[in-house]
Amino acid sequence: MYDGALQDLIDELGMLPGVGPKSAQRIAFHILDQDQTEVDRLIAALKAVKVKVHHCETCGNLSENDQCRICADPRRDNSIICVVEQAQDVQAIERTHAFRGLYHVLGGAIDPIRGIGPDQLRVKGLLQRLADGTVKEVVIATDPNIEGEATATYLARMLETMAVPASRLALGLPVGGDLEYADEITLGRAFEGRRLL
Amino acid sequence: MYDGALQDLIDELGMLPGVGPKSAQRIAFHILDQDQTEVDRLIAALKAVKVKVHHCETCGNLSENDQCRICADPRRDNSIICVVEQAQDVQAIERTHAFRGLYHVLGGAIDPIRGIGPDQLRVKGLLQRLADGTVKEVVIATDPNIEGEATATYLARMLETMAVPASRLALGLPVGGDLEYADEITLGRAFEGRRLL
Incomplete structure (x- = not known):
């Protein structure tokens, strides 16, 4: 065009x-209209993110240092690790303020169709972190879909052999949602997971 | 965050x-995951657009040369000029294949509130193009809103003093639209502009 x-x-x-x-098209025209300094700032930000941001050596979260903010924070509870698929999940959980432990970012989920097995994920690093017995619980917070469930099942088995207690996030109705509009699978899981009052 | x-x-x-x-956030994570070569290509494209693309000396359309594709095309009818607010409007009209004349891109519309008057637009350049009498009609295709209408009225007066016939794009029902859902102003204009069959 x-x-x-x-x-x-x-x-x-x-x-x-x-x-x-x-x-x-709209963004391109915006760029054309912008001052050179503004475009230079965008270009600099694009360059910097590729140079500066890498994975935390311990947990795989994104960081500009060897250790991410969370791993480097002595106030975090190092007896509990929450395993997630990606760095965005860490932020989502941090926003809840419901978890004060450490994380482990797998970098994806087991997906045989795409050739992603445990060796393509940060599974070995997780097992190493569990070796010294400091960690008393691993919360598996992979996505509630087929790949995430497969990953959770795989990890749960590994943790069982290491005698580390594993838990999985609850499945059920989203807060503020309408029972009427919940899909059957979610509603079924909410029944399975019902609690006595 | x-x-x-x-x-x-x-x-x-x-x-x-x-x-x-x-x-x-989604785009930033995508950039993080991308190969460096892909990000470099985006950065190069951002740089190139600011360096290479400028305004056609004649009509103000975007171009990498002194003259835009349309002004440089000898097959275009140079007796009729269509005046638009911005370069995107040129592309919109070109897509219709309904116009084979030349364009003049004002670079905006008269908007006293934002301090945009005729001197901030490419009005002088338009008048210069009309000076030698080649142009027999000017189609004013500014946007059908307050600023666009004000600009059209201003240009129509200028063209009248130069004795150059001016026309304005028809206002009316959009093709494929539902009369029932047309806003009152559009429907009113469609009545005003009705044609005998």
């Missing part, structure tokens, strides 16, 4: 997640 | 039009 460099930018932007052709 | 460079990138992305905090 457009000439050379402008179309190139629209194409590049259109490959970003959640950016359709219309948004890509 | 996140540390340094990652949060900086999320903030920068969040300032782009149509990119909310959630999308910004």
Whole structure:
């Protein structure tokens, strides 16, 4: 549609997640209108994130240092580790303020179809962290979908052989949701997980 | 929420039009996961667009050359000029294949509240293009809103003093739309502009 460099930018932007052709065009025109300093700041931010951000040596969370903020915080409870698939999950759990332990970011879930097994994930690192007996519980907080459940089942078995207690996040109705609109599987899990009052 | 460079990138992305905090975060994580070469290509595209793309000397449309594709095309009808607010409007009209003349991109619309008057737009350039008498009609295709209408009225008066015939795009029902759902103003304009069959 457009000439050379402008179309190139629209194409590049259109490959970003959640950016359709219309948004890509809108952003490209915005970039064209912006001051050079503003565009330079975006470019610098893109460069910096690739150079500075890497994975925490201990837990695999994102960090600019060898240890992430959470692993480096002495106030965190180091007797409990919450296992999640990705760094975004750490942030989601942190927002709840419901967990004061440490994390372990697997970097995905077991997915045989895509060739992702335990060796492609940070499973070995997790087992190493459990070796000295400090950790008394592992909360498995992988996603409540097929891959996440498969990963949880696999980890639960490994932890059993190591005699480390494992737990799994509760499945049930989302707070504030309407029972009427809950899908059958969620509603079924809510029944299975019902608690005596 | 996140540390340094990652949060900086999320903030920068969040300032782009149509990119909310959630999308910004999603794009930032995507950038983190991408190969360096892919990110370099995006950065190169951002740089190139600012360096290469500028305004056509004649019409103000976007171009990598002194003259845009349309002004440089000898097959275009140089006796009719369509005046639009911005370069995106040129592309919208080109997609219709309904117009084979030349364009003039004002670079906005008259908007006294924002301090945009004729001097902030490419009005002088338009008048210069009309000076030699080649142009027999000017189609005013500014947006059908207050600023666009004000701009159209202003231009129509200027063109009248120069004795150049001016026309304005028809206002009426959108094709494929439902009369029932048309807003009152559009429906009113459709009545005013009704044609005998």
